[in-house]
Amino acid sequence: MSHHELDARHLLCPMPVIRAQQQVARLRPGDTLVVRATDPGALHDIPAWCRLHGHEVLATTTESGEVRVTLRVGNQ
Amino acid sequence: MSTVSTPRKAVALISGGLDSLLAARVVLDQGVHVEGINFYTGFCVEGHTHAIRREHQHKPKRNNALWAAGQLGIKLHIIEVIEEYKDIVINPRHGYGANLNPCLDCKIFMLRKAREWMEANGFDFIITGEVLGQRPMSQRRDTLPVVARDSGACDRLLRPLCARLLPPTLPEREGWVNRERLHDFNGRSRKPQIALAEQYGFHDYAQPAGGCCFLTHEQYSHKLADFWRARGEKRYELDDIMLLKVGRHLRPRPHFKLIVGRDEGENNFLSGYRGRFVHLAATSHAGPLVLLDGRADDDDLDLAARLTARFGQGRTAERVAVVVTDTQGSEHTLEVAPLPADEIPETWYL
Numbered sequence: 001m002s003h004h005e006l007d008a009r010h011l012l013c014p015m016p017v018i019r020a021q022q023q024v025a026r027l028r029p030g031d032t033l034v035v036r037a038t039d040p041g042a043l044h045d046i047p048a049w050c051r052l053h054g055h056e057v058l059a060t061t062t063e064s065g066e067v068r069v070t071l072r073v074g075n076q
Numbered sequence: 077m078s079t080v081s082t083p084r085k086a087v088a089l090i091s092g093g094l095d096s097l098l099a100a101r102v103v104l105d106q107g108v109h110v111e112g113i114n115f116y117t118g119f120c121v122e123g124h125t126h127a128i129r130r131e132h133q134h135k136p137k138r139n140n141a142l143w144a145a146g147q148l149g150i151k152l153h154i155i156e157v158i159e160e161y162k163d164i165v166i167n168p169r170h171g172y173g174a175n176l177n178p179c180l181d182c183k184i185f186m187l188r189k190a191r192e193w194m195e196a197n198g199f200d201f202i203i204t205g206e207v208l209g210q211r212p213m214s215q216r217r218d219t220l221p222v223v224a225r226d227s228g229a230c231d232r233l234l235r236p237l238c239a240r241l242l243p244p245t246l247p248e249r250e251g252w253v254n255r256e257r258l259h260d261f262n263g264r265s266r267k268p269q270i271a272l273a274e275q276y277g278f279h280d281y282a283q284p285a286g287g288c289c290f291l292t293h294e295q296y297s298h299k300l301a302d303f304w305r306a307r308g309e310k311r312y313e314l315d316d317i318m319l320l321k322v323g324r325h326l327r328p329r330p331h332f333k334l335i336v337g338r339d340e341g342e343n344n345f346l347s348g349y350r351g352r353f354v355h356l357a358a359t360s361h362a363g364p365l366v367l368l369d370g371r372a373d374d375d376d377l378d379l380a381a382r383l384t385a386r387f388g389q390g391r392t393a394e395r396v397a398v399v400v401t402d403t404q405g406s407e408h409t410l411e412v413a414p415l416p417a418d419e420i421p422e423t424w425y426l
Contacts, residue, residue: 013122018155045138051146
């Protein structure tokens with residue numbers, strides 16, 4: 001299991017979810033990934049994408065205009 | 077001895093609109109394994125782009141394609157095609173529609189990408205929400221076969237909403253789907269789709285005015301054409317086409333234009349581009365952030381400052397202080413009289 005971080009700040013949706021999708025495809029089940037974004041839409045889109053693909057959302061936070069979504073990669 | 081057949085697999089083009097949602101559902105109902113694919117070209121009308129503006133912040137911040145996939149309970153693969161798509165917009169073989177919309181080339185391109193995805197992932201056929209006669213360019217009886225042929229999808233392309241009006245495709249001939257349970261929708265009326273949505277219990281689906289692509293919008297296309305004229309060539313980067321979606325655009329002189337933020341949300345968005353453009357903002361009064369795209373001498377900067385003052389709360393003041401910042405961060409302040417509204421020709425607005 002390893003932990004990763006993805007910087008998707010200053011990208012407008014759906015680019016943060018596209019970048020998250022690309023990163024997750026390179027990870028293994030059980031790995032965790034924190035996605036940092038500034039488009040508030042990411043707070044909805046990334047968890048929605050995770051639900052469709054069987055990845056677990058561990059936490060979502062918003063602070064000083066930055067969204068963070070932490071997810072655990074499921075079986076792909 | 078019993079045999080267990082593996083369900084056939086279809087990839088559905090999901091735009092986030094109603095037709096593709098229904099088409100995928102019709103095939104799902106026949107026991108086919110369906111996954112969705114959505115292409116991001118940079119011109120997509122996204123709820124989030126609207127949400128840049130404060131007045132649109134009551135709208136749900138959702139990606140409509142993800143929402144549709146959630147309704148269907150299927151996986152959705154969002155594919156970025158920004159670079160490859162440029163050639164479609166700049167050099168469409170089949171030309172443009174009413175605006176700078178290359179609908180026929182776009183449909184062929186997306187189906188070609190979907191076919192490549194289908195082949196790479198071991199899927200059997202492709203589903204679209206096309207309806208015969210619904211769109212003047214890409215969904216006519218004479219262009220539907222062109223789309224199937226030129227994309228290479230050929231008879232692995234199933235259009236469940238109008239399939240019974242078209243020759244049987246491979247999935248129908250092979251019995252992977254039952255043709256009798258497909259539809260015969262035809263023309264521009266939305267009533268059959270709305271009735272089918274009601275039957276499936278789909279509510280709150282996206283119905284964007286003017287479709288899901290900015291290139292079908294007259295004003296957006298006008299701004300893009302102006303951008304190409306000013307640059308002297310048909311070329312763009314993603315940031316260029318994003319900026320065309322935001323702010324009030326005025327071209328007071330052939331060699332420069334102004335992008336004026338219309339509210340706090342747009343000002344925040346435009347502030348991300350301050351390092352790339354000369355920009356102006358009033359300091360004596362509240363007002364917009366204004367980006368200047370092009371070349372400007374002192375007279376031009378004075379005019380730009382007067383326009384900046386015009387669109388702020390100092391519009392009726394005698395003098396407004398406007399700070400001008402260049403791309404290196406150097407600032408100087410101009411004291412200007414706001415330009416009266418009747419001195420702004422309509423032709424300046426893009």
